[in-house]
Amino acid sequence: MLPFYNFVAPIMPRFCLPLLLLLVNWMPCGWASSxxxxxxxxxxxxxxxTYSQFMxxxxxxxxxxxxxxxxxxxxQRMLQQAHExxxxxxxPDYLLFTNEEYVGPELLRLFADSPSRLFALHSTLTADQQARTGASREKHANWIGSLVxxxxxxxxxxxxxxxALHATQAxxxxLAFSGARNTPSATLREAGLQAVLQTHPKVQLRQLVYGEWNRQRAYEQALSLLQRYPQVSHVWSANDEMAFGVLQAARxxxxxxGRDLHLTGLNNSTALFQAYRAGDIEVLVTGHFTLGAWALVMLHDHAKGLDFADYGGKDQVAKLFRQVSAAQSLRLEQRLSQPGQGIDFRRYSRQANPRLRAYRFSIDALLR
Known part of the structure; x- marks a missing residue:
């Protein structure tokens, strides 16, 4: 069932729209968008x-x-679930999907004649894919946008x-441990790594492997690679699970x-926060676990007749990633253990705060 406002607003006289919007905002819970x-x-x-809990x-x-x-x-399981x-x-009124393993075009075709509104979350279709499918709100009119x-x-x-950990001229x-080969997130994180390496000619990337985001796989790979390249001193990992696999193999x-081997970690697990404060992981980047919740803020407003395309565009990029300090990691760990994470998400809604002119999502509220 499509949101009631989107059914009626196009055919209603302009002078009646304020009354309609008021009615939508006061609808009983049975009318809640799904x-x-x-x-x-x-x-x-x-x-x-954690991503889903935050949502x-x-x-x-x-x-x-x-x-x-x-x-x-x-x-295949994702496609089966989509068919079901x-x-x-x-x-559902809204269907959130990722472009994991570049499955986006298949999902768009499957739901082409569905009343559901589709929204790409976390990873959207690539430029090459959109050259064939069209961008959001083009060939697939019910694909209404994205947030990545x-x-x-x-x-x-x-x-x-x-x-930057240890300034040296030597x-x-x-070594680099990327995620799944057919995942936009992994591809883009690799691109960020390579861009930095181009400005550091004295850094030699001995090998980049695909750990599939998995601790055991990265552990097995690291056992081999750390023996093959005994002079490796720095390890870049695209997530925390792979970093823990490398950590186990190294020991x-x-x-x-933290002494002769320096590792990165990305995510928001309690284990990662603690390993960071212990010095086993020396660089911690986080923030993207909140993305799905911010997408729901946008869809909530859309269901109320406030199109997020008018407040930052139909396809938006949230600036959530940041490198955090040890003190900030402790604060995050404490906040994430609270019911509801201690955030009132209505504060970020255009419907609840008409004076907002654009969405400004961040993890600042979790660090206070």
Whole structure:
């Protein structure tokens, strides 16, 4: 069922629209917009679990009905879940999807004649894909927009932080552990790493491997690579799970993380925060786990007749990534353990705050 406002507003006289908007804002909870998120991760995966919990906190504040479906990092399972969703008698008002394994075009085709509004979250279609499918609100009119983070910035922040740890004129040997090969986030984080390396000619990237975001796989790869390249002193990892795999392998080989081996980590797990404060992980970048919640703010406003395209564009990039200090990591850990994360998401809504002129999403509120 499409949001009531979007059905009626186009055919209603202009002088009646303020009254209609008032009625929509005071609708009973039975009229709450429904949202389904096709989550590409595992339900017990720390990052995606926190991501969904943050979304649920936002949905509760905003009066949205949220359902999260986990694909377990399996493209075929995600497509099967999408097909099952498409056959439901009642389609969700909004469907959130990622372009994990570049599945976006298939989802757009599947829901082409669905009443659901589609919204790309976390990763959107690539430029090459959009050359064929059209951009949002073009060939697929019910694909209404996207919200992503700057993953290239994340890769660069980790690389810059890693190379700034120990100023030296001597050559540096590095290993890099990227995520899944067919994942836009991994590709963009790699691009950020490579951009930084181009400005550091004395840093030699000995090898980049795909750890598939997985601790065990990165552990097995690191056992081999750290022996093959015994002079490696810096390790860049595209997420925390792979960093922990490298950490385990390094210790088994007699290396000393924080002393003769320097590692990065990205995400927001309690284990990562603690490893960072212990000095085992020396560069910590985080912030993107809040992205889904901010998307729900935009969709809440859209359902109320306030199109987010008028407040920053139909396709937006949230500047969420930042390198945090040890004190900030402790604050984040404490805030994330609170019910609802201690944030009133209505404060960020255009519908609740008409004086807002653009969405300014950040993790500042979690660091206070």
């Amino acid at each position: 949202v389904v998120f096709l989550n590409p991760g595992h339900a017990d995966e720390p990052f995606w679990r 649920q906190a936002a949905a509760t504040d905003l009066g949205l009905q949220l359902e999260v479906v986990y694909a377990g990092r399996n493209k 969703l498409r056959t439901r008698t009642r389609q 983070v700057n993953d290239q910035q994340a890769g660069a922040l980790m690389a810059e932080g890693l190379l 050559p540096i040997e590095m 088994e080989l007699g290396r000393q993380p």
